[in-house]
Amino acid sequence: MIAPDIEPIVARYHAGRRDALIPLLQEVQTSCGYLSREAVVRIGQHLRLPASKVYGVATFYNQFRFQPLGRYHVQVCRGTACHVKKSQQTLTALQRTLNIKPGQTSRDGLFSLEVVACLGACGLAPLVAVNGEFHAGATPDVVNRLVRNIRKEAKVK
Amino acid sequence: MTLEINGRKVEAQHGDTVLGAARRAGIRIPTLCHYEGLPPSGACRMCVVEVEGQRGLVPSCAFPAAAGLKVQTHSARAVDARRTLVELLLANHPDDCLYCARNNECQLQDLAAQLGVRRRHYFGGRTPARMDVASPSIVRDPAKCILCGKCVRVCEEVQAVGAIDFIGRGSKTRIGPAFDEGLNVSSCINCGQCVAVCPVGALIETRAIDEVRAALADPKQIVVVQHAPSVSVSLAEEFGLKPGTDVDGPFVTALRRLGFAWVFDTAFTADLTIMEEASELAHRLAHGGVLPMMTSCSPGWVKFVEQFYPDLLPNLSTCKSPQQMLGAVVKTFLAGRIGVDPDRIFSVAIMPCTAKKFEAGRPEMGRDGRQDIDAVLTTREAAELIRMYGLDLAALPPDAADTPFGERTSAGKLFGASGGVAEAALRTAHYLLTGHTPDDLKIQALRGLDGIKEYRATVAGTEIGVAAASGLGNARKILEQIRAGRKDLQFIEVMSCAGGCVAGGGQPRSASPDAVRARMHALYVIDRDAAVRASHENPGVQRLYAEFLEKPLSHKSHELLHTRYERRAPVM
Incomplete structure (x- = not known):
């Protein structure tokens, strides 16, 4: 499956704004069903956060998943x-x-x-x-x- | 203001914490997560104290000192709480102290002893954990991790890298790189500062001792060793000597007794690096090359630029680091000189650094499918090896390194301290541009432990703006200024670790700021007392050019002593 393009979502958030992290993660997950590696890295780049931090925050919450949904x-x-x-x-x-x-x-x-x-x-x-x-x-x-x-x-x- | 700690009056200033005030008064409150210079995190709770009027125990690292405060640091309640904390940590800790790299120098072990933990009160399942052995520099063992978070903080707040963070929540919390993967595919720059601050054995260097011992035991191999400028002034601490003791001579003796056929001094190729780098700087200044030129001897820094500032890669000097320059001339010039197949040479480097292990494995650091450096030992590993062979450094007579790569000037030795490369480079750049060496060689502005040091030099009528940054968070500040258009700097020295190699990730763990200062001071004393203090006056280097390399930036030099860089994705 080709992941939906998250660029339009990312573009709605100010670059470098750390406080946008959780809403952005939520919106990407709603759109894609999960957080892909690419999405985590891309979100980190946009908000100027290390991928490890984005992943760390996302794993803190149960709501985020890192594998696509099954049928x-x-x-x-x-x-x-x-x-x-x-x-x-x-x-x-x-x-x-x-x-x-x-x-x-x-x-x-x-x-x-x-x-x-x-x-x-x-x-x-x-x-x-x-x-x-x-x-x-x-x-x-x-x-x-x-x-x-x-x-x-x-x-x- | 005055507060009362354990019934004694203690002076404190505004902004002090109870922990800080107590420490100055000679009262030792244990901590596992406190990091001097960073805001308190209060993660480990080991520093809890009783404060009159407060309901529960409070963490002294985060509790502001205030006038009239009455504090009990070692009341029965506080000590019991600490002991319980240690017991709980031990309940989820592997019982393998005897096999642990940190045995006898572990803060958890020390605390357990100090608090008289003699019985097990808590039993239960341990958190499953997988070791991460994929990095060429650092081994992570999450089973031993106590989640104090110092590694996360040094990586993010001091080094501005952020390769690791807390993952998950509650009892499943762990520390690791993004996606729970290995450090090798993370943005880790291998500097090893996490290893240096880890209070337990959860982070250690990737060991190379066994490879080195195997090579030493193999009669067919000619084992060559080099040691970095900062090692001789820090190794002493591993043998109970005072920080800042220079053990260069006995160290060489020890290496010979271990069976190394040739003992070389990396400061020799530090001089060589200066010849190449100062020539490169002079060339860039004269021919409108890319400026500011940035040093390239700190491999963590090089990877940092490759990952985060690929647009500034042309600013990096193309010079290899002294380790790799020595590696290159050993397997070419020396092999030819003594008439042996370079495949028979096993080249070992003793470094204050874990990133040097990564650097040695970079594919471009060799030729004909052969790496120039075969194994890198940290200062700590070197000490372990020396102890393993029953040698007491304090009792050994001094010896001198071998020719042709044993002679060094004190300029090469200065590489071990932040600002030292810049100072050494300016001495030689001055000579290259004017034909004479300046009378006053010492540049005080580039010395000391400040994170960013700047100096304006006037050489042959041209003003050169020089900056020396150490700690990559500080380097990032300068790089951002460059990106924003700052133009008054021509030469930037960067060392990955705060203070330079004397505070490297492979150094003895006693690295308090005082010890680092003492190591640095020892290098300055060596420079003050040395007869030859400028790299271009090193007769060994002059001979190497005359017999082999021709001149700085020659074709041969480019082939052996210079390198190239690659753009890397921050997380692969």
């Missing part, structure tokens, strides 16, 4: 209610079956995994969202079945 973006809620309902086991199950860690994308580009603090539907805990669609009561069994179905579906397509 199916899986968000696992690790908020309080979901935690009580054993969402850790759900996350472990997903990491195992997808063979990736949160923030990563599977090699075939099918899945990406993200941990979120709360999806705001605590009554449905433990909760998982796939491309924004909620799956309530997402126990390890449920998510394993879900992943199997998606894989089957993807093969047919």
